[in-house]
Amino acid sequence: MEIKLFSFFDSESASAQSGKKCICNCVRSLFPTCGEFDDFSSQKRMLVAVSQSLQAADVVIIAVQGNMYNTTKRMLLGALGTDMQTNERVVKALATRKMKESNFNANTTFPVSSELLPTSSYIHCGFAVASGGQRLIYLPVDAPKAHEVVYGSLFDYLAEFAEP
Numbered sequence: 001m002e003i004k005l006f007s008f009f010d011s012e013s014a015s016a017q018s019g020k021k022c023i024c025n026c027v028r029s030l031f032p033t034c035g036e037f038d039d040f041s042s043q044k045r046m047l048v049a050v051s052q053s054l055q056a057a058d059v060v061i062i063a064v065q066g067n068m069y070n071t072t073k074r075m076l077l078g079a080l081g082t083d084m085q086t087n088e089r090v091v092k093a094l095a096t097r098k099m100k101e102s103n104f105n106a107n108t109t110f111p112v113s114s115e116l117l118p119t120s121s122y123i124h125c126g127f128a129v130a131s132g133g134q135r136l137i138y139l140p141v142d143a144p145k146a147h148e149v150v151y152g153s154l155f156d157y158l159a160e161f162a163e164p
Helices: 014-030 043-054 066-080 088-094 101-108 145-159
Strands: 003-008 037-040 059-064 084-086 109-111 115-117 126-131 134-140
Touching: 003 014, 003 043, 014 037, 014 059, 014 145, 037 043, 043 059, 043 066, 059 066, 066 101, 066 134, 084 088, 088 101, 101 109, 109 126, 115 145, 126 145, 134 145
Parallel strands: 003 037, 003 059, 059 134
Antiparallel strands: 084 109, 115 126, 126 134
């Protein structure tokens, strides 16, 4: 199984390194031949690489730093022409929090038919979406959010299609 890992951040931090390591360990525990992350500091360059990988890879995992998370999610899904829907589970979790409407909407909308990979705060939740035989997984790269997604749902999600 061909798996590609991409990360996008504006500055390499200990938090991003910890998150990338956690995600890699998770993926490699089920798919030992998986390579390293390809790191990007430009959205456009990353989207070009992701687009090329979607033509060949079975699974594309994208991990993004928090301050660019929702913008990159919107840009990626717009480029893919993905229909979006509001996730009621996230809406309920964030309903009492004070945040800008645009931020609330960005954190509560996900691709139609995607599987939620939540963080404990429900801010910057990840998701996985399948189309044909391919899967796109979008995650936060910063610890502790990356760790919450990995240990809370990513292991289980990947194990569903990993060979025994």
